Amino acid sequence: MYRDSTDALIKLYKFSIEATAFRVFSKALQDHIDTRIRKVISDPTNDPQMIESTLRLKRFVDTAVAALFSAPPKPIQATNDDDEHMDVDLDAPSVDVLAHNRRLELEESVRAGFKSGLGSRQNAPAEWIAKHLDAAMRKGQGSGTEAAFNTLLDEIIALIGFTKDKDVFRAFYTTGLAKRILLNKSASDDLERNMIVKLQNEMGDEFTSGDVMMKDLQVSESLAKAYQSARVKNSKQYKDSLDFTANVLTESAWPSYPLLKDGWKFKLTAELQASIDAFSAWYATQHSNRQLSWRHQLGTVTLTARFDSGKYEIGVSLFQAVVMLQFNEGDVFDFNELKARTGIESSELVRTLQSLALGRKGTRVLLKRPAGKEVEPTDKFAINKAFSSERIKFKINQIQQDISVEESRKTNEQVAIDRVSVLEATIVRIMKAKKKMTLTLLIDNVVGDVSKRFPPDVREIKKRVESLIEREFLQREEGDRNTLHYLA
Template sequence: MASLILLPSTSDAFKAYKPSKNAHADFISAVDLSRGGRGSGSKEIKTVRLNVAAGPSIQPAKDQLTTLLSAIPELLSGKPTIKSYHLLSHTCHKLVLQPHTLGPTIYERVKEELEKSASTLAREWRGSIMTREGGWLAKLVDGWKRWEERVNLLSAVFVYLDRVYSNPSNGIASIAELSTATFGRLIWENELIFQKTRDEVLAWATREREASSSLADQRSTITALSSIAKLLSTFKTLSEPYIDLTTTHYQENASPLIESVEAGSASAAKYVGWVLEKVEEERERATVCLSAEVAGEAVDTVRRTAGQEYAERVVRKALDESMDSADTAALGRLYQFSIDVDSFALFSKSLECHLEDRLKTLISDPKNDPQMIDGTLKLKRFADEAVSSLFKAEPTPSKVDSVLEGANGLKSQEDKDNKGELEFKKVNRNRQFELEEAVRTGFKAGLGSRQNAPAEWIAKHLDVAMRKGQGSGTEASFNAHLDEIIALVGFTKDKDVFKAFYSTQLAKRLLLSKSASDDMERNMIVKLQNGELTLRISAEMGEEYTSGDVMMKDLQLSETLVKSYQSAQAKDPEHFKDAGNFTANVLTESAWPAYPLLKDGWNFQLTPSLQSSIDAFTSWYATQHKNRQLSWRFQLATVTLSGRFPSGRYEIGVSLFQAVVLLLFNEEDSLDFAAIKQRTGIESQELIRTLQSLSMGRKGTRVLLKKPPGKEVNPTDVFAWNKGFSSERIKFKINQIQQDMSAEESKKTNEQVAIDRVSVLEATIVRIMKARKKLSLQLLIDAVVSDVVKRFPPDVKEIKKRVESLIEREFLMRDEEERGVLHYLA
């Protein structure tokens, strides 16, 4: 493209040009070629010829240097330069190259002027500080920005100085680096200025902490100041005092709060929440205004000074408050607190001790016995749910531990993140297991603080559950409830006590048809024997629950036997005319609880009709099983009577003892206590309970009247047929008091357990000595304890008594030389 203007090689056309006072802002506007012409589309070109006279000769290098150096203070002060920036940059370019090589000279002048400018600024700011002018940090930040802008302009104009002379290859700092160092040395490190800056930063931090909120109008200044300090490589001069202040602040504030917690005027759980809240406040403040590293230090400081140092004094109290109020959110905060302050072991131990102490309080008072298991199960449910809730959503770790690389290293950051996540999950699983174990240990210790009673009441609670069945609930929820009860069995030390009561109550449910479902009973027996949730119990108790299987089989065989008896009655009704409608359960004595014969205080006499029924069945059974002998137990027998009253006819379900008493009133309208006792032969206490149930039971079951009225039965009381009896139901049962686990029966069961323990100890001692032949007393005691502890807590004194008894009975003998050594005698 052809030029619009052809310029000669020399010209004096612009000799009258003088730079403006604002040379640093000069610019040349583009010429609008379309003005006065034919338009941009015209092909004609107007040629202008200029005759330019020769100009003055080139300025000497010395003068160029003077011009260049004189511009430095103007650039640093923000004043306009006499020469344009382009000319100054071009001049710098020429002077730093050969043949002039004036780079060192120019660099030294730049250095001097930077120091002068910084010194001037320092004096100005010191004066401002001494006169106590406000807004110091904003002034410092604004001053730095102006300084930075002017240094950047200086660097741009003297760009060739940095490229040729002051560059990394020469080991000389650039103008920007030099200016930063100068500012730091003469201004930042000035004692008065630095002290004022540091004090203002710390004062800002204190104001935010006291207000517990961010001061948005000041944060931008603090953030800018942090950036300046980082650029000057003096950030630690701010961060270290900041962390020191953080330490002091939380030491001063945490101590009185802890004292209030210990005095009972403040909540430990709220203190834990306060620490967690302050951790997040410090993290957010330092991250936004200082740096992530300082945020980490600040967080660690809060956790150490307000958390770790007081963990021993606050964790247990906070856990007690959270558990007592069933506050899972508070418990979750305490768990996070314990992790943050490296006190998880203390948290776990506190949970264990809390459960132990709470259970001890619950079961230590016999008045709480009826509510013991309900309270224990409620606590167990909450403890399990609380522990589970801590790990439902795995949080992102607040601080990820360094991950060791393998032999081949990790290929990418993603690999590191994945491995870190796996490690975090592993740690979480271990923590969950530890807390679950703490719950189990706490329950074991708590339930073990009272002998026998917890195991007995667990069995009673199970009995009630098996009688009620699932009700309106689901099968799954009922099975879950049974699993909860079995878990408590695993926590008790007196498992033999539970077995004794469970077997007794199972027998009653089966014999009296009180169980909600036979299938549930079988399921329960399986659970106790080898269910997944009762693996611990199974391993400890072995085949102790096989008697339940035998009971169920006995009842099935009895059902078959009764059907055979009924068939025999149908075939020969004349022979069985006095047998009546009779059924019997023929049981294996060794598999069922020991039901004693009616001896002391008893002279029991059945009515002729009832006795004939038993005699008929006994005779028939003898023909079926010649080598077997029946031994009758009347304690659990039941009878269905047909009662005729003026109000109508009723079908009444009663116990055998109740039936014998009621049948007396077919012959007499009234009888006194002594007469009833003489005719029935029922033991006094049993007769009292029987008469109470017939005359003082619930409304609609009082078929007898007592004179005089009252709750107690006395030997002089008279009982009469209730002619005015009426009931809304045609068929009903009169509660059989003797079917419930009375205090007397409970006492007898515990006494039988104690006798059985003696037998178990002696059998264990003999078995061990038979295998070892010779053993020291201490080793024998240890072996016996290890063996029987799975069933009940052994008493060392009792073991020694059993050893002495076996020596007297010549099962064992002492060594003649070493009295502490025992020998087995074959």
């Protein structure tokens, strides 16, 4: 198995049959998968390779199990815990019932091995499955076929079924989907819709949020077209505004994007502010009772820049644009001057200047003095007059924060908060229906209900019960503390 040798596995399988030791073989296969998965996911330094390594093992196992029975390989999917019985079609004339039962048992051993292996570490496997899917949806099928890409998506969905922390996957998937479709990072909107349907079919209505976001974006696109029409009809009124498009979205339908607060005093340039003001005024005429709340960290700008080597169209973030536009008003600025002029928070300004002055070749539109990879408060910046690029149109990627640490921490914290809400809502719903239950029976009902989303902690359920008693949703029976009553 460590050499991924199908031939060797077939020989071992045949030997186990001859030695009447098939059950030993089946259990050994389960234990081997469990051990290999645990080894892969136990070391956080291996996290970026975790899912690809798991998928490679999964592909080998699927192919090998099929080869044992001379059948075309098919992905072994996770099954619900409540539906793990094995159905045998005894009437099928060409089916060797004994071999059929063995195959079902081996497939169950494979499921058990992957489930126990991936379940040995909390949250991380589900998080990295979502990140692996995010990378796949950004890349798309590339030079491969549509069938091969759909197979990859099905393999990823199979891994989701093996994890217990499906709410963690959902949180990271939703965040990734939002970024892809808002920032035009997705390979295809059609692929995104297909993936949403796949997830809904396999995981249920928990994944309707993706569908809601896609529909919300379509409404926003219609609004953007209406604004462009208004600009064309009233060109004099909008003469001071740039070619501007806003995504107006329903806040409750999307992941939370915080306002710029601590350390921020963000200042748009006059021409950028005029564009936002013009759109805001037009929007107020369309929806008088709605309030716009801008998320500048998601904004992008296309700048026309003229250098000695020629004219270029440069795609940048809003923060990068605001920094670059400062050099229309001066030749040289130090870090502190740029911070005062733009109001960009210090760490974000460092990343922004690094991307503009220290990025890959062909994108370094600023010069930094003194030279070096780090940005210091005393560093000075100027337009790189000698700049040249082989491409007339290009993008300058913003240097990202350590998403694997910061975003992961915030997302997992939000998942923990959401789990508390889910537990309390489930307890109240069950007690409202039953009116009276023992604590033990209530815990059993709650565990059975929420296990499809995440592995519930019995101690946390008891804490939620106590909290609901304190808030007078529940009441203990006098003389029997183990019996609970629902308070209407």
